[in-house]
Amino acid sequence: MTAANKGVEITGIGIHPFGRWGEKTATEMGVDAVRAALADAGVGPGTRSFQAAFCGTAYSGVAAGHKVLGALALTGIPIVDVEAGCASGGAALMLAAAAIRAGQYDSVLVFGIEKMPKGIIRSSFFEPWREEAGLAATPAYFALRAQRLMRESGVTKEHLARIVVKNRRNGVHNPDAMFRKEVTVDDVLGSRVVCEPLHLFMLCSPNEGAAAVVLQRGDGGVQLRAAALRSHLPGSVLGEATPMSGVDDHDLAPPSTLAARAAYEEAGIGPTDLDVVECQDTDAARELLAYEELELCPRGTAGAWAESGHTGPTGPLPVNPSGGLLSKGEPLGASGLGQVVELVRQLRGSAGPRQVEGARIALAHTVGRGANASVTLLST
Amino acid sequence: MPDPEPVELSPRGTLWGWTTVTATPPGSLGEAPFGFGVVELPDGLRIVTRLAGPVDHYEFGQPMHLGFVDLPGADDGDPVTTWEFHP
Numbered sequence: 001m002t003a004a005n006k007g008v009e010i011t012g013i014g015i016h017p018f019g020r021w022g023e024k025t026a027t028e029m030g031v032d033a034v035r036a037a038l039a040d041a042g043v044g045p046g047t048r049s050f051q052a053a054f055c056g057t058a059y060s061g062v063a064a065g066h067k068v069l070g071a072l073a074l075t076g077i078p079i080v081d082v083e084a085g086c087a088s089g090g091a092a093l094m095l096a097a098a099a100i101r102a103g104q105y106d107s108v109l110v111f112g113i114e115k116m117p118k119g120i121i122r123s124s125f126f127e128p129w130r131e132e133a134g135l136a137a138t139p140a141y142f143a144l145r146a147q148r149l150m151r152e153s154g155v156t157k158e159h160l161a162r163i164v165v166k167n168r169r170n171g172v173h174n175p176d177a178m179f180r181k182e183v184t185v186d187d188v189l190g191s192r193v194v195c196e197p198l199h200l201f202m203l204c205s206p207n208e209g210a211a212a213v214v215l216q217r218g219d220g221g222v223q224l225r226a227a228a229l230r231s232h233l234p235g236s237v238l239g240e241a242t243p244m245s246g247v248d249d250h251d252l253a254p255p256s257t258l259a260a261r262a263a264y265e266e267a268g269i270g271p272t273d274l275d276v277v278e279c280q281d282t283d284a285a286r287e288l289l290a291y292e293e294l295e296l297c298p299r300g301t302a303g304a305w306a307e308s309g310h311t312g313p314t315g316p317l318p319v320n321p322s323g324g325l326l327s328k329g330e331p332l333g334a335s336g337l338g339q340v341v342e343l344v345r346q347l348r349g350s351a352g353p354r355q356v357e358g359a360r361i362a363l364a365h366t367v368g369r370g371a372n373a374s375v376t377l378l379s380t
Numbered sequence: 381m382p383d384p385e386p387v388e389l390s391p392r393g394t395l396w397g398w399t400t401v402t403a404t405p406p407g408s409l410g411e412a413p414f415g416f417g418v419v420e421l422p423d424g425l426r427i428v429t430r431l432a433g434p435v436d437h438y439e440f441g442q443p444m445h446l447g448f449v450d451l452p453g454a455d456d457g458d459p460v461t462t463w464e465f466h467p
Contacts, residue, residue, distance in 0.1 A: 122406035131407025132451065133462040134430060140416040141428075143399040151440070195399045195416075234384075237418060237426040238397070246426045 008097045009218035010378070011107075012041025013341045018209035018328040019178040021115075026060045029210035030068035030113040033334075037111070037212035050214065051105040052078045054096050056088030056112035057333035058369075064113060085125075085240070086280065087229060087366045088112060089211070089336030090374020094227040100217050111212035112338075114331035121206050125242070125369050138242065139203060139283075143195035145238045146285035150197065153292065154303035157197050160284040161188035164201050164326055166312055167281060171323020173353040176338070178207055178329040202284040207329030211337035213344075222347045225267035225377040230258035232371040240371035255373035256280075256293035256365060263363075263375040271295045274317060275359040276346050278339035280366050281324040290365055291319075294375070313354070321346065321354045336374060339364040347380045389427070391446035393419040393465070396426055398438045409451035409460055419444045419465045430464035442467060 014036025016029040035045075043049045053074075055065025065079045084091035089112040096108035126136040149155045165185055171177040183201060191200040215224060232239050232255045237246025239254055253261075264270055271294065279294065281287035288302040296317065297305040305311075311319035322328060322342040325335060343362040345351040360380050367373035398417030405412075415431030417438075431438070432447060447466045450459040 120403065120405055126407070128407065131405070132409045132454075132460055134401065134405055134408040134410050134412075134414060134416070134451075135428060136407055137401045137405040137416055139403075140399050140401050140405075144397040144416075144418060147397055147399065192402075193400075194402055197399075237428070242428075244428050247424055248426075 007217070007219040008100050008224040009216050009220055010213055010222045010224055010344050011216045012037040012043070012214035013344045014040060014212040015176050015338060015341045016210040017176040018207055018331055018334070018338060021208050026057070026064065026113040026115040026208070026210070027067045027071060029115070029208065030111055031071050033210035033212040034068060034072060034109065034111050037214050041214040046073060048074045048077065050077070050107040050109040052096070052099060053109040053111070054092035055079065055081045056092040056337065057081055057114055058083050058085060058088055059116055059332065060113055065111070068111065068113065084229065084372040085370050086282070086330070086332055086368020087336060087370070087372035087374040088333045090227065090364070090366050090376055091229045091372065093213070093224065093340070093376055094229045094374065096215050097224050097227045100215060107214065107216040109212065109214055110337065111210065112334035112336065113210040114333040115208040116206040116331060118206065123369060139198060140195045141238060141242050142203070142283045142286065143198045145289065146197050146283065148238060149285050149289055149302065153288070153300050155285065155288055156303065157189065158185060159288065159303050159306045160197065160202055161185040163281065163284040163287050163306065164188045167320050167324040167326040170313060170321050170354060171327025174323045174327065177323045177327040178205065179327045198283055198285070204282050204325035205329040207331055209331040209334045209338065211334045211341050213337055213340055222344050223379050225269060225379050226263040227374070227376045228259045228262035228266065229372060229374045230255045230262060240368050254293050255371045256290060256367045256375070257295065259373040259375040260294045260365070263377050267377045269361060269377055269379070273361050274363050275361050276321060276343065276356045277317060277319045277363045278322060278324070278342055278365070279319055281320055281326050282330065284326070287319065287324065294363065294365060318356045321351065321356055332368070336364060336366040339366070340376060340378070343378050347378060389425065390421045390423070393421040393427070393444050395438055395440060395442045395444050396420040398431055398435045400433065400435055409454060430462065432464050432466040438467070
């Protein structure tokens with residue numbers, strides 16, 4: 001590492017499996033993930049190799065990151081919790097990478113922790129009157145978006161089911177995933193309807209877990225080429241912003257597109273350069289929408305693109321080889337960093353039975369409440 | 381985008397999206413199931429709203445008009461009136 005290095009290198013990754021872990025606290029899961037990441041980076045126990053830490057979390061309360069690093073005797077540095085809904089981990093990466101590029105720090109620890117109850121996520125984002133009126137029905141917003149995608153992009157319920165089948169099949173090979181059993185199209189369409197057209201198996205489960213990444217100034221290894229975060233433009237009616245109203249938004253770029261374009265420009269990488277993608281599949285339609293929003297396929301063609309098998313494990317651009325959130329579940333603050341852990345494994349060639357052959361350029365995408373959207377680009 | 385300001389809305393519009401909420405959302409005073417969707421008003425504004433149900437036979441673009449619904453108050457308190465759109 002010298003001052004001449006311009007890049008940001010990911011030197012260590014760690015994950016606490018996503019699932020439901022009984023009495024185990026978010027702090028304890030964070031300790032496990034951070035320990036694993038530091039060990040992976042070759043940092044000995046009790047050694048504080050980083051000068052700052054950012055902790056992505058939405059539900060862990062005050063100074064959650066301090067509790068994790070306090071348990072590891074690694075405090076004394078700036079420790080900042082970062083909340084940006086589902087994009088909390090991506091937001092933490094953006095801040096860490098920018099600080100390294102600015103010369104403020106040589107190394108930064110980024111981790112995410114979450115312990116969430118089952119079922120529809122209760123969010124302080126909704127004002128009390130909106131909750132009382134029944135308008136805090138998050139899956140209903142997803143369902144309306146799915147309905148729109150079916151209307152405008154030739155997507156069918158079978159396409160939605162096949163996304164679930166694809167991701168759950170990928171998840172079979174991921175020991176860090178919550179669901180590791182394959183499902184069929186019939187299983188998906190036979191599961192109960194939560195909000196038409198979305199069935200239970202088409203929705204990811206909020207759960208528990210932690211992930212950690214060690215960043216360092218350097219030009220080797222796996223490079224963090226860009227970490228962009230964007231919010232929504234005013235006017236969209238169905239985005240993760242869950243607005244009360246909107247306008248005709250056909251000409252408005254959604255936050256995921258804004259983040260993707262910023263990341264592509266920062267890295268000098270385009271969508272056709274990508275070898276592997278981990279994207280937000282909060283629900284099955286969300287993954288198909290991400291294909292369009294990340295400009296992997298033209299707008300209005302997600303259905304046909306999915307039909308082509310393009311994003312299967314042996315397709316030209318595998319998407320969610322980890323099994324996605326549909327297999328892993330979604331611990332908000334940790335989910336984005338979980339994607340990065342998967343992609344670093346892919347770029348190191350150490351993803352085992354999930355390995356995407358020859359993967360060199362990877363994209364991670366999360367989008368959630370706010371709306372906040374993050375796009376992270378990695379390369380070897 | 382213009383600087384946001386309050387505007388008076390039309391009580392009539394057309395249906396732009398709909399679904400049924402089958403599990404009572406967090407903090408809701410009413411019980412599931414109930415209709416939920418988006419109505420497009422004549423000036424182009426799209427409003428997120430409860431929909432009078434059942435919604436099984438709703439169609440894209442069908443005319444809708446404003447109505448009201450009383451939800452039971454929390455802890456046996458007074459009912460809370462909110463809006464919903466009707467076919």
